[in-house]
Amino acid sequence: MRKLIPSYIRVPLVFFIIAGLVEYFVESGDQPAFMEKPVVLAFLLLVLLILIAIEGIVGAMENVLYQSLDEEAKARYDAQQEAPSKLVLWFKNAYKKLVGSKPIEEEGEIILDHNYDGIKELDNNLPPWWVYSFYVTIIFGVVYMIRYHVLNADDQFAEYEIEYAEAQRAIEEYKKNAKDLVDVNTVVLLTEASDLKAGENIFVSKCAVCHKADGGGGIGPNLTDEYWILGGGIKNVFKTISEGGRSGKGMVSWKKEGLKPSEMAQVASYVLQFQGTTPAEAKAAEGEIWIDESATDQETNKETEEKTEENSSTESTEAVEVVSATEN
Structure with missing residues (x-):
């Protein structure tokens, strides 16, 4: 780990991970936790100093141990430090496979007969990473066509409407529980x-x-x-x-x-x-x-509805009487 990642990357990385966890778990409103609460800032500075101190102590110990080695052990240690790790070798090999280029020593096998003023052309194949990406796009296109043009899945407009409706429901639910969003237009009489x-x-x-x-x-x-x-x-x-x-x-x-x-x-x-x-x-x-004009309007509307229902009932009764008289 220490060989793969240098200290100037390791210390900030660990520090920002700890700072992110503190920000996640400490409630601080709209501002960062270290701005809202000075104790958090003091804690983060202490953590940073501890990380720097640990790096310094470990580095000093490694230097003391190195100086205590004999010449042969130092040579072996230096060779081990210079040798690339397995992870680095894996990345290098993966890169070579994805690029698919020939080493300079083997370029003679793929050189073409074309010669333009001493400039020759190599018959390189397409890089494997490009070919694999092209295959992925073909597969994606087939899946997309089947999903949206054969199975008629929701298109972007339908998905937008669904997400919009879900967002509106979430907003309404939030407003129910967020009492401090109330204003003169939305306030209601509380009875609890x-x-x-x-x-x-x-x-x-x-x-x-x-x-x-x-x-x-x-x-x-x-x-x-x-x-x-x-x-x-x-x-x-x-x-x-x-x-x-x-x-x-x-x-x-x-x-x-x-x-x-x-x-x-x-x-x-x-x-x-x-x-x-x-x-x-x-x-x-x-x-x-x-x-209260709203209450008056409600009473008026109620009376109007009752009169309408009464008139409808009267008209229905008269129609039944007319039909009965006609049959007689």
Whole structure:
């Protein structure tokens, strides 16, 4: 090993292997582990120093042992070091077979009669590596033709559609579990007890000072009535928490204060739990009554569907009566 690979290749190779393993096993986010965590950088530098020290110690020991040999043993050692290893010989023989060229001593056997001003031509065969590659392309072409033109396997367009659909499914699955990807357009009302408890903790620590612990309002508005300054519902409340209140006199943007999107969704969902409750000292209503237009649209659509079904049922009954009367 030491004879085949010199130390200036061996040390960096081992070092980068260790660095790669450290990077794989240490969680560091988007940045390399040694940039995110100084202790990792210190560890890698220590490993590098140890590798260099080992190379130096082993080299020094080899030199001491060499100096202790007699002249005959030194000659044998030098001859052994100069002789190529079995692996090197194997590569050389494999290269010669793949190239397929004749040694200079045997070129007389393949020289042609052509002679152009003393320049002669050799009748070399195609290199075996080229011939084997050509055979491989023929086999590949036959397999490709059978697969795609006889058996009608999925072509590139079909494979693209399949991979695209799989990628979309993976993205949707990732979005379900990655709560911090939520924004004002995708936020939904959270009802899990764990989410509401987390929202309560955030509200008590950051919001109760202005809105009171029961949501009755103090510096901030009352959160228990139907009146909203910037709109109610999960999307409006999330946006207000994220972007802040009215310019100059509203609350700060909690997005800039370090709250994650998932935390803002939790506290927004908790805030909406105050609706309809009775605080001890309720502040006077501010803003306007907010009506959930999406819920109104859903109710309207439901009523329209019910009327349509009722009319269809009436028309069917009248048609049956007409048919019965005609038969009579």
